[in-house]
Amino acid sequence: MTLPTKSFPFRLILQQVGEVGLLFGRTIVSVFRKPRETKIFIQQLEEVGVRSLPVVSLTAAFGGLVFALQTYFGFHRYIGIGSEAYGGPIVTLGLTKEIIPILVGLMVAGRVGSAMAAEIGTMKITEQIDALYSLGADPIRYLVVPRTLACLIMVPILTLYGDIIGILCAYFFNVSMGVNRVVYMRNTLLYLELGDVLGGLIKAGIFGVVIAIIGSWQGLKTEGGAEGVGRATTKAVVISSIIILVLNFFLSKAMPESLGI
């Protein structure tokens, strides 16, 4: 059947949103169904969490450094010499609420989301998904649930780790530029609230679910040979990255200034 040209993109988008929604719904239902795939879940915790540590360390460190650099020069130029220590709370809030959750989300989407799409996509084209069905293992329960839960848990943990690295790097940069360490730390701790950090972690958890669902969805709908796997992998990264960036704005807008903690 040929779709009318004008309505085609809209219908395609609706169809894809429907597919993702359906997969998400089936994943939630399958979380509560037995048997639980504990071994795969633990493997995924390692894959998503432990193996992402180097890339998260690097991006958080340089994210913290560059943000500290611009804040330092901003205060230095527009407020005046000696005001740089007041940049501490701005750097910390910016890192914990926005920069680190986004950086970690994008890095995990690139590293883990692509791997999920490639692995599940290869399983699809080599009939391993059909083999799972024939051997009594629902692919949603066996493949998607452990990956989604692992991302839901590990992306916030990675974000918290990234927050610490980013804040420390920003602190050392300011100290190396001659900022008084006591004033910098006192200002930072004075304005930083637990709710700010928590808000970033909640967003990171949502990004984790997005990465796992989009990666699995692209993997499960892979068609063709190696080319199809390549296409699914690229799409998984691009789609989840766009969703993370768009979702971040709306989540930041929807969240209270501080979570009231």
Added chain:
Amino acid sequence: MIRINNLYKSFGPNKVLQGINLHIQNGETLAIIGQSGSGKSVLLKHMLGLIQPDRGSIIVAGVEISGSSEVELDNIRQKFGLLFQAAALFDSLTVAQNVSFGLERYRDLSRKELQKKVKESLAMVGLREVEQLMPYELSGGMKKRVGLARAIAYEPEIMLYDEPSTGIDPIRADAINELIIKMKQEFRITSVVITHDMTSAYKVADRIAMLYNGKIVTVGTPEELRKSDNQIVQQFIHGRAEGPIKEW
């Protein structure tokens, strides 16, 4: 055991199955022959509920499977063992884990019983001391035999073989034919064998059905097929390029 009524399936403009009617008796071995790409594997996957038909019904042991829920399908699939064309072993699992995969889900066995069953299943397909190997360490023929061991390990009531002799040497192919016959004689297993290897079809099948242009053009015993006056059947079973089948 399996009744297929008026089954239709298309993928986009490609009409693969166009009104299939087939009845597979309890304990019999039915071979389905046909050209590559004629829809044999698609038909096989319909029997397991892996593909949903556009129209028609598939009844397995009295249960209608088209339109069944995933939970109902899970129960029906326990009756089936499926040997995939390219084995479809799980890349990330060892041979032993592959073979025990269905056993762990379908049967309540202790770890010791599980190990024993894995060894027995592998021995039945002529493999020993391969339990700890990964699929990438196996040859194509070995993968196929591990796939067969995985399918028979939990003693299904119905075995579906998708091209069991493709990709393995003639001696091993004949050993698999012998195994299909043994499974039928010893365990009264109902079997459906998808093949275009006529030697294998003649040896293992009680009846042979030929799929052509999305329809079953003939069903009969190997002897009836040999004597068939249908020119399509004669061209296919004798492997001739000349004849009514022009697409190749």
